[in-house]
Amino acid sequence: MENITTYVKEHKDRFLNELIDLLKIPSISADSAYKKDVLQTAEVVKKRLEEAGCDHVEICETDGYPIVYGEKIIDKNLPTILVYGHYDVQPPDPLNLWNSPPFEPVIKNTDLHPEGAIFARGACDDKGQMYMHVKAMEFMTKTNQLPCNVKFMIEGEEEVGSSNLAVFVKNNQEKLKNDVILISDTGMIAKDVPSITTGLRGLSYVEVEVTGPNRDLHSGLYGGAVANPINVLTKMIASLHDENNHITIPGFYDKVEELSKEERAEMAKAPFSLEAYKKSLDIEAVYGEAGYSTNERNSIRPTLDVNGIWGGYTGEGAKTVIASKAFAKISMRLVPHQKWEEITQLFKTHFESIAPKGVTVLVKPHHGGQGYVTPIDSIGYQAASKAYFDSFGKTPIPQRSGGSIPIVSLFEQELKSKTILMGFGLDSDAIHSPNEHFGLFNYFKGIETIPLFYKYFTELSK
Numbered sequence: 001m002e003n004i005t006t007y008v009k010e011h012k013d014r015f016l017n018e019l020i021d022l023l024k025i026p027s028i029s030a031d032s033a034y035k036k037d038v039l040q041t042a043e044v045v046k047k048r049l050e051e052a053g054c055d056h057v058e059i060c061e062t063d064g065y066p067i068v069y070g071e072k073i074i075d076k077n078l079p080t081i082l083v084y085g086h087y088d089v090q091p092p093d094p095l096n097l098w099n100s101p102p103f104e105p106v107i108k109n110t111d112l113h114p115e116g117a118i119f120a121r122g123a124c125d126d127k128g129q130m131y132m133h134v135k136a137m138e139f140m141t142k143t144n145q146l147p148c149n150v151k152f153m154i155e156g157e158e159e160v161g162s163s164n165l166a167v168f169v170k171n172n173q174e175k176l177k178n179d180v181i182l183i184s185d186t187g188m189i190a191k192d193v194p195s196i197t198t199g200l201r202g203l204s205y206v207e208v209e210v211t212g213p214n215r216d217l218h219s220g221l222y223g224g225a226v227a228n229p230i231n232v233l234t235k236m237i238a239s240l241h242d243e244n245n246h247i248t249i250p251g252f253y254d255k256v257e258e259l260s261k262e263e264r265a266e267m268a269k270a271p272f273s274l275e276a277y278k279k280s281l282d283i284e285a286v287y288g289e290a291g292y293s294t295n296e297r298n299s300i301r302p303t304l305d306v307n308g309i310w311g312g313y314t315g316e317g318a319k320t321v322i323a324s325k326a327f328a329k330i331s332m333r334l335v336p337h338q339k340w341e342e343i344t345q346l347f348k349t350h351f352e353s354i355a356p357k358g359v360t361v362l363v364k365p366h367h368g369g370q371g372y373v374t375p376i377d378s379i380g381y382q383a384a385s386k387a388y389f390d391s392f393g394k395t396p397i398p399q400r401s402g403g404s405i406p407i408v409s410l411f412e413q414e415l416k417s418k419t420i421l422m423g424f425g426l427d428s429d430a431i432h433s434p435n436e437h438f439g440l441f442n443y444f445k446g447i448e449t450i451p452l453f454y455k456y457f458t459e460l461s462k
């Protein structure tokens, strides 16, 4: 029977060209100017799932962008794997920082990817990683090696909060019934250090608006005599962290899970070089919450970060003005047990309470989501671990990620199944940034590892 490594070798060019075609479509869910492209991407995904051997593929309409659903049920008594991914991408801006246009994929070599990496928006997050599953499916169906049932659910609104997917999942429990959910939308430690993501952080995203005087004012005539909303906003934001970089919002840490000494010691074993980390970012020092390591700060600890701040005059030259309004967008990454709605409320109450007289504050909640952790003693984790061992020759390291896929905790709540996060990206792949890329090694290794997961999951489920 044909083996996956040879199959990948034989079909390498086609696997790559199909991904390139997918990456050419600018499926930017956040920008309605790309509506046609997002919809077209859903059509392409549908076609590819059919070609890969799904028996039944449909485009499920929602109040937003559609969900592509496909399945192949070979035997009701066998386990069912539900694959989730997203075909939408982040906006590519700032465009001038891309070395090649974001929707004209090119393959270039880099220090980390001497065998080449594909540069395009969505290459890693998540078209490239999602498409590995489509190609793994193709291999299993074309060579008669699909060992269990499979369902695909590929959405188009992950980058904007998945709110319509949440409705779809709640309304389609029977259709989506599964034994395990499999997602490739995270990363791994390094090309030669495979890892399995065992946790994701939650998220609360808010926008704030500080209003002072009813109109913009001359900063000479009024400066010093009225509250300047930008001065006030920056002072309020600065007060959200204390001198140890702890977040000062009352109650913020109440539900944070403190890891045991043993768990922290276990985490610290993951290979990590602070020197290389600083070098890769061109920084002299890291920065963060006192008492925690870099890897802890970006995975098991909650954070608060300003994502954007604006107001007043930012054009060329100088304009002496006190703006009437100042704005900021703020994200809080949360850890398991912190409830995002609760945190949003705590933020709102606190932020309103610290506003001085002379300004009014408006806090607008955006989206949010719960964090997620998965145990390593489940059949799903064990199957993934064996799959990586076979394809990489090393047992993967369990690792909690700092990123968020808010829908994962909803899957657990509604579908009662655990998610296995088999990510093949690297932190250096520049997801959400200019020059996003995905290593060809990672792409093909992913395709090789996935069928092994199917095999071991089916065996271990017996």
Ligand code: BES
Pocket: 125, 126, 158, 159, 160, 161, 185, 186, 187, 200, 203, 367, 401, 402, 403, 404, 405, 406, 431
């Ligand atoms: N795939 C990412 C999340 C991710 C990346 C998790 C790398 C772990 C490692 C996903 O597409 C994403 O960008 N999520 C957003 C949240 C969403 C609500 C917009 C995020 O983490 O900012």
Ligand code: MN
Pocket: 086, 125, 126, 158, 185
């Ligand atoms: Mn993603």
Ligand code: MN
Pocket: 090, 125, 159, 431, 432
């Ligand atoms: Mn993303």
